[in-house]
């Protein structure tokens with residue numbers, strides 16, 4: 256049945272999105288017995304002038320919004336299992352000659368000087384480039400050319416980003432914040448997801464925080480931990496780009512394994528040898544192009560253990576320094 | 587020539603985004619010009635000029651910049667033709683929340699930033715609600731979750747628009763936005779065209795320069811606040 260012919264009482268009871276949508280315009284019908292159509296027609300022109308949209312525009316927007324919500328609920332969007340990058344050319348026009356498939360649950364590090372073309376690569380993936388960007392790259396999803404309209408779908412954004420200079424700006428507590436994100440993703444069991452995310456974030460963070468801590472007062476490490484856990488559980492994007500996770504205040508190994516468990520395609524821009532060797536492979540970017548892809552070797556994996564022990568020794572020194580001890584002996 | 591109207595709250599990143607778009611357009615051999623409509627003062631013309639594009643600036647002074655825009659856009663359009671432009675990008679300061687420079691049949695863009703808070707999209711008037719493309723900037727400084735929540739709020743405010751993320755500093759996303767501009771409809775003449783949403787005229791005596799307070803000085807279209815009973819705590 257046409258939405259305009261249903262009563263307001265019926266809509267508010269059975270379609271809470273209608274109330275949310277009208278509420279955004281400050282509209283709150285007091286009389287619930289009449290149909291939405293009649294009620295909207297009864298509003299004076301002056302009212303529409305005030306809310307900055309006419310009745311036709313309002314109805315069209317409502318219908319479009321409900322349609323999108325419906326498609327979301329019915330799981331209409333195709334699942335992303337893998338993404339393939341088909342090489343284009345670097346800044347000098349040299350062909351990349353590459354076909355690289357990134358599967359869910361894999362970790363790839365990206366190395367190369369700043370300005371070498373990391374953002375361009377990410378932008379190509381995000382835009383699902385079809386030889387129509389400066390690099391001439393093409394992106395396949397599940398081995399096929401994606402529908403170009405998907406470029407504009409919020410649910411189908413391929414890349415989620417986590418970088419060092421990101422901060423929380425909203426004035427909410429941790430629990431409210433995560434719940435708000437869960438609502439927008441139309442998650443069923445919101446309370447359960449919120450609890451899980453806060454628990455997982457606390458396992459990543461050095462110092463614990465609670466559900467009612469304001470997000471803006473989290474420390475750097477705690478913020479990063481919450482962002483990672485939230486992205487792992489609630490972001491719709493299959494690819495997660497991490498820009499250098501700093502060593503302080505967060506368990507980096509655990510953070511990566513959480514993202515892998517949640518089947519993310521993890522890309523990690525880093526110059527830290529420990530992080531780089533934790534990845535299954537690394538992409539070397541140079542002069543705007545993917546120069547090489549190196550699979551982490553067995554020898555490298557063995558060296559990782561050595562590097563980690565260096566790191567732990569440094570960490571222990573930091574703790575001693577913080578505690579006001581002398582550092583006259585180095586282990 | 588293709589006209590594009592770009593509006594958005596102050597400092598939301600309109601010029602930064604357009605700079606990225608212009609670079610990409612120039613690289614593909616298109617001739618671009620810019621217009622900037624503001625209230626009191628602007629430095630945007632210098633930025634556009636430094637990119638090598640011709641600019642005109644219009645300052646509305648004590649008028650609403652969008653009213654000023656409608657009364658002057660035809661002349662600016664003629665200027666664009668005289669310069670032999672392929673694209674004329676018109677940036678307006680979105681200072682009046684009630685008005686928007688968006689015209690039927692002309693590509694309309696609204697630029698807003700992630701720092702404004704999740705409830706902002708619903709508070710922004712026709713400049714957001716009647717835009718074809720909503721560009722969201724400053725995604726580099728807020729969390730992924732806030733970006734996602736913000737974009738969903740924008741969609742509720744304008745479900746028909748295409749939502750694009752552009753970074754005004756690195757230019758990430760600007761080339762993609764430019765590719766959308768290439769599909770904009772041609773504008774040959776605006777005589778007889780219509781705004782997407784009406785703009786209220788100068789309404790009350792204060793619009794006309796009245797400064798004295800008091801009933802007797804209030805003329806024209808006056809609207810009274812509705813005070814409600816507040817429960818006593």
Ligand SMILES: Nc1nc2c(ncn2[C@@H]2O[C@H](COP(=O)(O)OP(=O)(O)OP(=O)(O)O)[C@@H](O)[C@H]2O)c(=O)[nH]1
Nearest residue numbers: 595596597598599600601602723724725753754755
């Ligand atoms: N971090 C960050 N800063 C940005 C971004 N986009 C713009 N800015 C900064 O925001 C400030 C305002 O950008 P402008 O492009 O001048 O904004 P505007 O909307 O044109 O401003 P007015 O014309 O004055 O209304 C500048 O300092 C920009 O560098 C972005 O994506 N990220």
Ligand SMILES: [Mg+2]
Nearest residue numbers: 600601630677
């Ligand atoms: Mg500007």
Ligand SMILES: [Zn+2]
Nearest residue numbers: 650652682685
């Ligand atoms: Zn106005």
Ligand SMILES: [Zn+2]
Nearest residue numbers: 789790792793
């Ligand atoms: Zn007035």
